[in-house]
Amino acid sequence: MNAFFKKYKLFFAVFFGIAMVVLFLFYNALKPKKILPIYQPAMVNYELVDSTLQHVKKFHQIAPFELTNQNGEIITQNDYQNKIYIADFFFTTCPTICPKMTENMARIQAQIIDDPQVKLLSFSVTPQIDSVAQLKRYAIEKGVNDQKWNLVTGPKKEIYTLARKSFLAVKEDGDGGAYDMIHTENFILVDAKKRIRGFYDGTDPMAMEELMLDISVLKREDLN
Numbered sequence: 001m002n003a004f005f006k007k008y009k010l011f012f013a014v015f016f017g018i019a020m021v022v023l024f025l026f027y028n029a030l031k032p033k034k035i036l037p038i039y040q041p042a043m044v045n046y047e048l049v050d051s052t053l054q055h056v057k058k059f060h061q062i063a064p065f066e067l068t069n070q071n072g073e074i075i076t077q078n079d080y081q082n083k084i085y086i087a088d089f090f091f092t093t094c095p096t097i098c099p100k101m102t103e104n105m106a107r108i109q110a111q112i113i114d115d116p117q118v119k120l121l122s123f124s125v126t127p128q129i130d131s132v133a134q135l136k137r138y139a140i141e142k143g144v145n146d147q148k149w150n151l152v153t154g155p156k157k158e159i160y161t162l163a164r165k166s167f168l169a170v171k172e173d174g175d176g177g178a179y180d181m182i183h184t185e186n187f188i189l190v191d192a193k194k195r196i197r198g199f200y201d202g203t204d205p206m207a208m209e210e211l212m213l214d215i216s217v218l219k220r221e222d223l224n
Contacts, residue, residue, distance in 0.1 A: 034217050036189075039168070039196040047171050048184065050164040061194040062166045067123070067154035070135040075121075075150050082192045084218050085119045086211070088202055089159075089169050089183035091126040092138040097185045101202035102142050105187070109148055111212060117192075118215060120149035123162065125170065125183045127153040168196065187211060191218050 037043070040060045041053040053060075062077070069075045086108060090098045105120060112118040124130035130138075135151045138144075144151065153159075163170040163183070171182040189198035189211060198214050200207040 033220075034214075036197040036214055036217055036221075039199070041168060044168045044199075048164075048168050048186075050161075053165055060196070062190055062196070063162065065158065065162055065166075067152035067158065068132055069146075069150040069152050070132065070139040070144065071146060072132045075152050077194070079150070080119060080121065080190075083119050084117055084192055084215060085121050085190050087121045087123065087167055087169075087188045087190060088186065089123045089125050089163055089167070091124050091183070092130050092134055093126070097203055101185060101187075104202055104205070104208050105149070106143055108208065108212070109143075109145055112215075113145065113148060117219060122149070122151045123159050123167075124151065124153045125159065125163070127156050127159060189214060189218070191221075 038060075040058055041049045041056040043057075046054050064077050066074060066076050086105070088101060088105065090101060092098075102122075105122065109120060112120075124135065130151075130153045132153065135153055139146075139149075139151055160170075167188050169184060169186050169188055171184065185202045187200045187202040187207075188196055189200070191197045197218060198211065200211045202208075
């Protein structure tokens with residue numbers, strides 16, 4: 001018997017290897033592919049959604065915008081046309097969650113730096129403080145690549161409207177001022193069709209790993 005196994009040792013090794021490859025391919029073929037939801041206002045925490053949209057269950061998209069970035073350039077949706085992008089809301093003097101959010105966004109930037117399909121977009125919720133010059137100082141300090149990541153400022157009403165009616169990302173109860181808002185830690189994943197496909201805790205490293213995986217899902221979706 002031992003002589004038999006010695007004689008066919010190579011055959012069994014090759015057969016076993018092929019069998020394992022076939023099983024792996026079969027498993028992957030049967031494994032359901034991840035599909036990201038298309039978020040609608042009715043699916044999101046009502047505190048983050050303008051009351052006029054809380055009933056909306058389909059066709060939600062990011063509305064057009066026109067704001068100014070850290071270089072004094074006008075940024076619109078045309079700059080993100082047919083791109084996957086990650087958006088967040090922050091302010092440069094935030095002492096709590098913003099530093100961690102910006103640190104994680106910078107790490108994402110490093111991972112997508114050579115990927116022409118993916119960009120980043122950060123909206124200031126205190127535009128009266130975050131001037132172009134202030135955003136530029138912050139961008140330099142945090143290592144922002146101007147080709148990949150825009151930090152934008154502009155009329156507070158426009159940013160408030162985008163946050164509450166498009167990105168579904170901020171709470172409205174703050175200090176009581178006009179268009180006041182409390183930003184959250186959320187990173188918002190937007191697909192090439194201007195639809196929200198995911199919300200992620202921008203302070204959580206595990207959530208950032210999930211976000212990067214979901215970007216791959218979207219890129220695969222675009223190929224189909």
